[in-house]
Amino acid sequence: MLEATVFVVFPFCMAFAAISDILSMTIANRVSIVLVLTFAVVAPLTGMDWGAYGLHFAAGAAVLAVTFALFALGGMGGGDAKLLAATSVWMGLGFPLIQYLIYSSIFGGMLTLWILAYRRSIFHAFLGQNMFLRHFAEDQKGVPYGIALGIGGMLAFPNSPLALWALGKAVGQ
Secondary structure (H helix, E strand, C coil): CHHHHHHHHHHHHHHHHHHHHHHHCCCCHHHHHHHHHHHHHHHHHCCCCHHHHHHHHHHHHHHHHHHHHHHHCCCCCHHHHHHHHHHHHHHCCCHHHHHHHHHHHHHHHHHHHHHHHHHCCCHHHHHCCCCCCHHHHCCCCCCCCHHHHHHHHHHHHHHCHHHHHHHHHHCCC
């Protein structure tokens, strides 16, 4: 049962955040809350030691401090900042967090370049009312970075401690 929770909650939250950001340019607080609360309940039940458990929350706190500063400076949306921090709790202090940040940065940069090119192209005039593309066409709108965070999270997730634990349990190790 715990394995299913790990394999369902995190991917669902990442997909929900990405789709929500595409459609409404917002990421609901409940996504970040579900991520943090699920980790808080499930991680100790997997046998994670308390030191590692604390370091996972330290990762989230460190990322939240940086993203909050970026939000205050206008460089990042609030939903993106909270999602990035909540996802960091799942990754912990280590290689999965580095992977997550790198993947999200790469896809965020690609997404930004694509949106800028789209806004300057003729296509935005024809596709600007499409429910999936309407926010991309508006110059005054930002970049729905939740898409990049969702992709980055899904790519880094298989190396996260809870995913590795769940995979080990699922294959009988």
